[in-house]
Amino acid sequence: MNKPQALNQTRQEITSLDNDLLELLAKRRSLSLEVAKSKEVDVRPIRDTQREKELLERLVKQGREKGLDAHYVLSLYQGIIEDSVLNQQAYLHGRANPETQKQQYCIAYLGARGSYSYLAANRYCQRRQVEMLDLGCQSFDEIVHSVESGHADYGFLPIENTSSGSINEVYDVLQHTSLSIVGETTIEVGHCLLAKQGSRSNDIKTVYAHPQPISQCSRFLGLHPEFKLEYCSSSAEAMEKVLQADCHSVAAIGSAEGGALYQLEAIEKGLANQNINQSRFIVVARKSVAVPSQLPAKCTLIMATGQKPGALVEALLVLKAHDLNMSKLESRPIPGTPWEEMFYLDIDANLASDNMQAALVEIERITRFIKVLGCYPCETVKPTQLSNSQLMIEPDTSKADVTEPLQNDLEAPAQRRSAKEYKQQATEIVDRQLSIGSGNFNALAQLTLGNDVEVMGQQAKLIKEAGYQAVIIQGLNQVAEMPQKLRALCHALHQFDLVAIAKIEQQPDIGKIAPVVDMLQVCGKQMFNQDLLSLVGSLHIPVILERNTMASIDELLKSADIVLEQGNQQVLLCESGIRTFDQSAKPALDLAGIIELKRISHLPVVANLSYAVELVSFECQTQALKSLGADAIVLPVDGTATHNESGLIQGQHGKLLRQLHQN
Incomplete structure (x- = not known):
């Protein structure tokens, strides 16, 4: 065996390579500004999503040939594209407003250095490559007053958070200021x-x-x-x-x-309660700004409709008539006017556009008060995604035709919420890169929560690389200090964009588990527990309902209806096997039942091979499930295996999922 080179030499080579990478990233950023200059002349939109998809698909393919994980390459270049888009927007916005361009800005924000408002303001200035003179304030009113009086150029106000919602105090301040909204920025809030x-x-x-x-x-x-x-x-x-x-x-x-x-x-x-916790800040200034037509723009306005039936609906129908998308609607009481409210609207449009101008004229005629608070570039860059087939992990979405069932098969009652007669469009469950019910064939890993969470966390990378999108965690009631260990494992899974699903085996666990995971699975033994079903039906996270080994298709759908009736429409059905006449044998996967579920229900169907199928039969069974229209499969993974022992993940499972992609 060849002796490896000295560690210090390896580290020096890595440092040199990192320096080269930074130089290349800086050069790429400067070239993206050249693209912006070209778009300024030709007046073309900032984003070309078709080109972005082609670029990402080519890079993923090239990276795979060099041994790089597809998701790693995708995530890396999504960040690079976002940086390019925001820099081009900042450049064009600055060119359209030359009177606002300075070498340094005085920024008023809440708190002192280190606060989230400070971090948001600092990032905003760094994007525009200007020096920030910071002015910490003790209240939102003080921020607004600092800008109104000329002591600050801009004020940063947090307007909403993905976890706690709108910040009402800021909306109230906006009612009484002459300042204009001239920008926005969103930051990840890692509490x-x-x-x-x-x-x-x-x-x-x-x-x-x-x-x-x-x-x-x-x-x-x-x-x-x-x-x-x-x-x-x-x-x-x-x-x-x-x-x-x-x-x-x-x-x-x-x-x-x-x-x-x-x-x-x-x-x-x-x-944070939510895995993705972001805060959006608005930027206010004494004068409004112009937004070039090729930039994605947002208008914020406030209006009072008066107390008459249908007044708000009438105003919103104007937006629909002019094909304007309202991305935010908030109401706040009007001081001194009991039971009347001021409505705040964010509209995805440029104030200078014909449809926005026409809509404002119509809304003015039917409201008591209306005021545009500002038009500004939208800095929410939605990442361009690739399909599973483009990532070369999952199979394509084509599905074999399913033979029409006989007339005497089970018919779904039209009033049943789980029936296709109730909802013609197939239900789709989306979380992170997992999309079940959209036509993709997904793969979920199932493992048992162990005491050594660190070892299980090390498996996350291998599970992702094998082609899985989510992990079902079972055995929760058998582990000491379960909430802490489950939380640590979920954190490890989220590092690789894996969806964490907890299998509920007893009702008291729900309160401890639901706040930590992305989805819940009700085990088959609890399928008839109406109190438990009602409880998960009142939650706002997806629920996988596993069929009891002794239950019929009709009973499974009745249980699903209990969940749906409570308001939770994110329900998936799971087939894990049914009991045969030989009670000593393993359960048998009910392939005919899966066909029937896909025929009569709009809910996604997941097939769990962990209990009813031997390892040697995984390949043929998964091929069959794909042909029958199942939306996802679940395969068992040994969560206690060390990094070196987990060849099953990289070997047989990875090979199986790649074969599914190729066919």
Whole structure:
């Protein structure tokens, strides 16, 4: 065996390569600005999604030939494309508003350095390559006053969060200001538990935080009733209090980036209720700006319709008539006018466009008050996605024709919510890169939660590379400290964009599990538990309903209807096998039942091979399931195997999924 080169030499080579990569990224960014200059002359749209798809497909293919994972290449270049789009937008927007261009801006924001508002403002200025003079404020009113009085060029106001929703205080401030909205920016909000170096989670007794992060991390805080919560005016103030404390029993909720400014370390990460936790900020200034026609634009306006039946509907129908998409609608009470409300609307359109101008004229005629708060470039860049077949992981979406069943087969009642007669369009469940019911044939891994979560977390990368999109976690009630271990495993899965699905085997577990995972699976033994079904029906996350081994198709659909009737329309059906006359034998996968479910129900159908199919039969069974129209398969994975022992994931499972793609 050849002796490897010295570690220091390898690290030097990596450092040199990283420097080269940064040089190339900088050169690519400068070339993207040349593209923007060309689009300024030709007046072409910033984005060309068809070219982006072709580019990504070619890069994924080339990367695969060099041994690079397709999802890694896709994620990397999605970030590069987003950076290119935002830089081109900033350039063209600046060219259209030369009077606003300066070498430095004074920015008013909430809190002090290290707050989320500070991070958002800093990122906004970095995008435009200008120096930021920061002006920390104690309230939203102070931010607005600083801009109105000329002490600041721009004010940054957080308007909404994906977890806690709209920030009403900001909407109320916007009612009484003459400022215009001239921009927006969205940042990832990675809430961490920040403490002094050397502190441990078990030491913490008091947590400082702004009310918004407390609301956004309510599930995590609910697991720690021993924490005493202290409210602060900003995340920066919370971190300052921890820094000034003379003990290790206090912590703050904030970002790791902000905590570094206060010499604090993150002892817990990923505290937010939602896996994707983002905050959107609006930028306000004394004067409005012009938005070039080729930029994706957004208009924000406020209006009062008066107290008459159908007034709001009448105004919204004007938007529909002019083919305008409303991406946000918020209502706030009008001070001094009981029971009347002011409506805030975000409309995806340029104020200068003909359809927007025509719509405003019509709305003015039917409202008591209307005011445009601003037109500004939309900085939400939706990543261009590739299909599973383009990623060369999953099979194409073509499905074999299914023979029409005999007339005397089970007929679904028209009033049944799970029936096609109730909903003609197939239900689609979407989470991360998982899309079940859309025509793709998906692969889900199933493993048992073990005590060594670190080993299981190491499996996530291999599971993703094999071609899986999600992981079903079972055996939750058999592990000590289950909520903490489940949370750690979910965090590891999310690092690789894998959907975490928890299998519910007893009703009391739901309250501990639902806040942590992306989806739930009701095990077959609980299929007849109406109280449990009603409970998951009241939740807002997808539910996989597994068929009891002794249940009929009709009974499975009746159970699904109980979930649907409670409001949760994100239901999937799961076939895992039925009992035969030989009670000592394994359950048998009911292929005929899958055909019947696809015929009479709009709900996606998942087939779990973990219990009813031997390993040697996986290949032929999965091919059959694909031909019969199943939307996904579930295969077992050994979650206790070490990295070197998990050849099953990379070997047989990976080979099986690649074969499905090729056929």
